[in-house]
Amino acid sequence: xxxxxxxxxxxxxxxxxxxxxxxxxxxxxxxxxxxxxxxxxxxxxxxxxxxxxxxxxxxxxxxxxxxxxxxxxxxxxxxxxxxxxxxxxxxxxxxxxxxxxxxxxxxxxxxxxxxxxxxxxxxxxxxxxxxxxxxxxxxxxxxxxxxxxxxxxxxxxxxxxxxxxxxxxxxxxxxxxxxxxxxxxxxxxxxxxxxxxxxxxxxxxxxxxxxxxxxxxxxxxxxxxxxxxxxxxxxxxxxxxxxxxxxxxxxxxxxxxxxxxxxxxxxxxxxxxxxxxxxxxxxxxxxxxxxxxxxxxxxxxxxxxxxxxxxx
Amino acid sequence: xxxxxxxxxxxxxxxxxxxxxxxxxxxxxxxxxxxxxxxxxxxxxxxxxxxxxxxxxxxxxxxxxxxxxxxxxxxxxxxxxxxxxxxxxxxxxxxxxxxxxxxxxxxxxxxxxxxxxxxxxxxxxxxxxxxxxxxxxxxxxxxxxxxxxxxxxxxxxxxxxxxxxxxxxxxxxxxxxxxxxxxxxxxxxxxxxxxxxxxxxxxxxxxxxxxxxxxxxxxxxxxxxxxxxxxxxxxxxxxxxxxxxxxxxxxxxxxxxxxxxxxxxxxxxxxxxxxxxxxxxxxxxxxxxxxxxxxxxxxxxxxxxxxxxxxx
Numbered sequence: 001x002x003x004x005x006x007x008x009x010x011x012x013x014x015x016x017x018x019x020x021x022x023x024x025x026x027x028x029x030x031x032x033x034x035x036x037x038x039x040x041x042x043x044x045x046x047x048x049x050x051x052x053x054x055x056x057x058x059x060x061x062x063x064x065x066x067x068x069x070x071x072x073x074x075x076x077x078x079x080x081x082x083x084x085x086x087x088x089x090x091x092x093x094x095x096x097x098x099x100x101x102x103x104x105x106x107x108x109x110x111x112x113x114x115x116x117x118x119x120x121x122x123x124x125x126x127x128x129x130x131x132x133x134x135x136x137x138x139x140x141x142x143x144x145x146x147x148x149x150x151x152x153x154x155x156x157x158x159x160x161x162x163x164x165x166x167x168x169x170x171x172x173x174x175x176x177x178x179x180x181x182x183x184x185x186x187x188x189x190x191x192x193x194x195x196x197x198x199x200x201x202x203x204x205x206x207x208x209x210x211x212x213x214x215x216x217x218x219x220x221x222x223x224x225x226x227x228x229x230x231x232x233x234x235x236x237x238x239x240x241x242x243x244x245x246x247x248x249x250x251x252x253x254x255x256x257x258x259x260x261x262x263x264x265x266x267x268x269x270x271x272x273x274x275x276x277x278x279x280x281x282x283x284x285x286x287x288x289x290x291x292x293x294x295x296x297x298x299x300x301x302x303x304x305x306x307x308x309x310x311x312x
Numbered sequence: 313x314x315x316x317x318x319x320x321x322x323x324x325x326x327x328x329x330x331x332x333x334x335x336x337x338x339x340x341x342x343x344x345x346x347x348x349x350x351x352x353x354x355x356x357x358x359x360x361x362x363x364x365x366x367x368x369x370x371x372x373x374x375x376x377x378x379x380x381x382x383x384x385x386x387x388x389x390x391x392x393x394x395x396x397x398x399x400x401x402x403x404x405x406x407x408x409x410x411x412x413x414x415x416x417x418x419x420x421x422x423x424x425x426x427x428x429x430x431x432x433x434x435x436x437x438x439x440x441x442x443x444x445x446x447x448x449x450x451x452x453x454x455x456x457x458x459x460x461x462x463x464x465x466x467x468x469x470x471x472x473x474x475x476x477x478x479x480x481x482x483x484x485x486x487x488x489x490x491x492x493x494x495x496x497x498x499x500x501x502x503x504x505x506x507x508x509x510x511x512x513x514x515x516x517x518x519x520x521x522x523x524x525x526x527x528x529x530x531x532x533x534x535x536x537x538x539x540x541x542x543x544x545x546x547x548x549x550x551x552x553x554x555x556x557x558x559x560x561x562x563x564x565x566x567x568x569x570x571x572x573x574x575x576x577x578x579x580x581x582x583x584x585x586x587x588x589x590x591x592x593x594x595x596x597x598x599x600x601x602x603x604x605x606x607x608x609x610x611x612x613x614x615x616x617x618x619x620x621x622x623x624x
Contacts (some may be wrong), residue, residue, distance in 0.1 A: 091458075139462070142461055150399070
């Protein structure tokens with residue numbers, strides 16, 4: 001049975017990816033910073049990925065053939081309040097893994113999850129391809145940009161098999177409510193359950209966002225490791241922008257009450273960047289056969305249902 | 313008396329800068345990782361610059377108006393063998409200082425020393441200006457590139473007064489002998505003193521290098537803090553390439569013995585990048601009046617004399 005190691009396994013993407021890979025006949029080794037694994041049936045290590053000795057020890061014990069490096073600070077607000085620790089986790093955590101991979105004998109394939117926020121904004125007309133200009137304008141994008149830059153050098157100098165993603169916005173059931181779809185779905189569910197007055201507070205509702213369902217995203221990650229190429233970067237995206245106003249209307253219609261919309265300044269994320277960037281996934285499709293499968297309406301239905309279940 | 317804080321004060325550049333600024337009526341606060349200061353008359357702290365709490369404490373105690381951030385791993389061979397610790401020092405050390413500066417009430421000006429290795433090579437025809445493409449191809453350049461990228465964001469978001477340099481090769485008396493001019497001068501001095509057989513081992517002797525005397529470099533740093541602009545980057549360079557063969561001939565002529573040249577493969581630095589890149593310092597000259605003053609022959613005379621004195 002092939003061994004797949006997932007860093008940040010307790011995260012939104014990590015949990016779902018672990019379940020998917022487990023169903024695809026992998027033995028899952030999960031790493032995260034919490035005491036316990038959220039998933040019961042995996043081999044779990046509580047570890048700080050920046051601790052290179054501990055990570056080397058885990059690699060040596062478990063001999064992973066596949067590494068999905070998802071552990072990162074992605075919340076703009078945490079990055080804004082704790083930039084030092086955020087850069088430490090995103091930068092040093094990745095370099096730690098590159099070093100461990102370099103010294104290990106596993107010949108493993110690593111997927112290093114990056115971000116659309118690495119791209120320059122505005123990207124110019126039309127969806128951005130992987131040859132778009134990389135010039136991040138926020139902390140998070142900078143951290144991911146630096147990781148890809150340094151990771152490419154490891155590929156070139158040490159022949160490591162690292163594959164990079166530039167993942168656009170993703171969402172789905174179970175996402176924390178500091179992300180927009182989940183936040184709004186939660187508020188509508190609270191109203192429907194009579195736990196919040198019929199008023200929903202929102203920030204920006206004017207942008208069109210390239211959202212991919214997280215279940216499509218994890219399938220892309222699986223396929224990139226299976227069929228992608230060493231040293232390449234792949235956009236993981238939906239290829240079109242979905243109006244935030246459409247999402248808001250779709251969600252508020254789920255509740256029979258008349259819901260008033262309250263725009264609040266503090267909901268505008270001062271550190272948000274590339275909100276309106278749309279990606280092109282031709283390269284990913286061509287090399288791996290991947291296409292997004294789940295329409296935004298199903299995604300929103302499932303997020304809403306998740307909150308109704310979890311708030312009751 | 314104005315307070316100038318120098319990180320990496322025990323280094324080649326730090327020591328000389330401390331002496332110069334001290335002569336220019338600054339109280340010097342020096343930070344380095346060794347137990348003791350090399351200079352006797354400064355306020356010295358042994359500290360790891362990545363330790364943000366200790367750094368904040370030093371800032372709060374000393375209230376520096378000027379910060380010269382020189383502490384960094386610059387040796388390609390150390391970077392090559394210890395990339396994790398090198399990136400930690402160069403990246404997290406700089407982010408630590410940006411954070412401390414952000415939270416301090418000093419309104420200080422920081423000079424963050426960067427590198428010509430941030431530029432893409434080859435740079436195209438003619439000396440590279442500050443608008444040249446930044447696309448580093450080695451670890452060290454990547455670390456400096458990331459520091460400038462992140463530092464610019466601190467300037468933009470938090471109005472910090474950080475000024476960046478892209479410093480080209482510099483040399484001078486007292487430089488360690490893992491840098492080429494110092495290495496060769498030392499070997500010739502050893503031969504002249506009868507301590508080495510009349511054979512000098514060299515690596516690449518074909519490149520033309522943009523060398524600036526370290527005493528010109530520290531004057532540039534002083535002037536950038538005095539007359540430079542917030543958020544700007546400055547090439548610190550000589551503006552012309554000096555043939556390594558010329559340097560070798562100049563140094564070997566100092567010794568009456570016939571010296572044979574032995575090219576050794578291990579002396580070619582596998583991690584060296586941008587060896588032949590020539591800089592343009594028009595911007596630095598225009599804004600600060602700086603010009604390089606010391607011709608390479610005087611630099612080489614002084615390096616040679618330093619070794620003769622120190623080897624005897």
